Amino acid sequence: MACSSGACQSNNCYKQEEEEESEQNSIASILDAKRGTESNDPQQSLCIKCKANSPISCTGEDVRFCADCFRSNLYGKFRLAVSSHAMITPSDKVLVAFSGGPASRVALQFVHEMQNRAQKNFDASRDRSLPVFGVGVAVIDESAIYPIPAHEFDEAITEIKLVVSNLAPPTKELHIVPIENVYASDSVDKRNRLKELLDSVTDVTGKEDLLLHLKMLSLQKIASENGYSRLILGSCTSRIACHVISAAVKGQGYSLSANIQYVDARWDTPIVLPLRDCLSQELNLLCRVDGLKTVELLNGPSSGINHLVSSFVALLQEENPSRECTIVRTAGKLTPFHFNRIPEISDCNVPLATRRRQKRFSLQPKESISSESFCPICISPLNKSEMQTLSGFGSFQSSDTFSPSCCPSCRFQILPKDPHSMEHFISLLPQPLAAQSKHDIGGNLNLLREQIQDFLLSDSDSET
């Protein structure tokens, strides 16, 4: 049995019994706080990789790499994720979602470095055949939901602008977009409509999760309006570990594997997670070591179930520094969905090498089960047994059909309990939530079509 996630670099992954002990991968050796096995080694004061420089000295963690080796190790994980999942190709234009926190700050930095190298190669090459991918940065302004004093907000925006403009050329376009822009541009009083929508959700966790879905939708909107081909998130191992546990706790066992993969192509603009194999401790450390400026102000507080889960995972991680990796690897063994890969590239402009690389790594659909319906709120694929009887997916304005089309988790924590408020709740939702879901069904049709393509006559082309 092969490892179901490309992430696993230790080849022991199929031996379940040995997992607890076999996690001696890079993370354990970098942040090995307790098991000082080489305590009497005369070389203990040197970096364990290059054995030349002294390790990073910092309080709290016992880092055994020097700054250079630490950085190149982390960048290596990023680059491997990018190349093995075809996350960025030369013809792409990628949008980095920047929250101001360390994870997305590192994502921005690494994408920038990669672009910088590509630019150098481009400048050095004679024929200039390989274009350099474009980079943009998106910041979602949530002040409509989490109000902050105007001067603090302005300061944060200035900081963010500085971070982006200080990156060496090529210039990166910065999109700072208020969350209420998730509504169509012609809608009136977006801000209050959004507030009213969120206020109608009584469960604190539900409110937080709905806001997260809206944020993702906003990012997608920015990406498609500005012609981006990829959306890059800074989700790291620690963050994904928390997602695994909270999804389990919210009863989302079926759809769990959809949201934790390197690639999520459910959307118009596929979402990619190049920092999936990096721990938040590592990302924090890199920001400190390299003086990468972070701006925490724009992020809302965490509460309810999500808060409980992150303190639980933090506690476990403290007890065992490889716990987060184990959690993510467990979830990685669940069967992913067909959309958890970049759609097959048939474009001849893509260099052969890239196409070959794609072939070599596991981009082929595994046992991915084709799934036809998605929750219109959280876009989770729906389990047949969890679906309530649906009659005609088209009629989204009717409150009778909306609720059964949602996943049980959204039904419980987001939708109003009282059927009378349902109509109003739906009217407050941004249009794309419904449209997105419809689109996905269309996308799915295309996917099904792909499988039977050879048997279709050319006349039927007009149907799609």
Next chain:
Amino acid sequence: MAEAESKQRKPGARLCCICSQRRPALKRPKTLEQICRECFYEVFEEEIHQVIVQNQLFKPGERVAIGASGGKDSTVLAYVLSELNRRHNYGVDLFLLSIDEGITGYRDDSLETVKRNEIQYGLPLKIVSYKDLYGWTMDEIVKVIGLKNNCTFCGVFRRQALDRGAAFLKVDKVATGHNADDIAETVLLNILRGDIARLSRCTSITTGEDGPIPRCKPFKYTYEKEIVMYAYFKRLDYFSTECIYSPNAYRGFAREFIKDLERIRPRAILDIIRSGENFRISTSTKMPEQGTCERCGYISSQKWCKACVLLEGLNRGLPKLGIGRSRGLNNEEKREKKQSNGISAIESKACGTLDF
């Protein structure tokens, strides 16, 4: 209609959400509904009955042993199963099956409780002791190996002792008192330790159908708090001291987490179980091939079963055999070691509370 009726009353004098006749006596932990005692008994028992019927746990004429530790879960299970068997004519023969690990001050007291249950519920009781089966009591084992690895012995020996007892009683299956909290906890622990094979099976209501005697969990969806409440209101006679040999901190984290979750969202326990049932796990993740132990004939994926390896160590004066780093008898000693360590590190239930 019930709502309208209660609205006419004064706000202070609320009535049971279910019958709208009696004063509520409790807030139901699973739903937070305020209900009366009679309605609580009714919904508590009816839910278990529905689980039994829907999952076809028992067939008429079957002999069923209830794993009885004297603790609240198995005491309530014995009481409720004998009630339901009578009320709904399951037509099964029920027995109590207890394990005497030989833990002074703990098991001897809890066995007294089981013996009283035998009389109270009129169910025949069989006690299987470690001393008889293995020649060692837990007290003697702890004297030799100390407190550190004793749960490895607890778990391995108890599971096998239960099968032996069940064989003696010639029962068709064993019903255990694992409740919803236990199962939710096991789901989480299997995620935390990366055990995908166990993760795929731990929410099954019936397990071990390939083993000597299948086990089933009629309390799969029953909340621990409701079991305690039921035992309290019915004044059931149970023993409530934790096993004196249970030192694991790790398990404590998950337990505590589930309690915290339940506090802010009672349905989280059921949600975790539902997640566990719906995980997309490809069927190719199998457990190791089962054979039989060359020494005692018990099912084992190794040459010798775990109990025999542990016993051999004890008898040869090498008690760490099978748990420590010493060399062992099986070719795959390393694997065996890891497995037993895994069990001891994150056993889902306190060893004294009947984890079969």
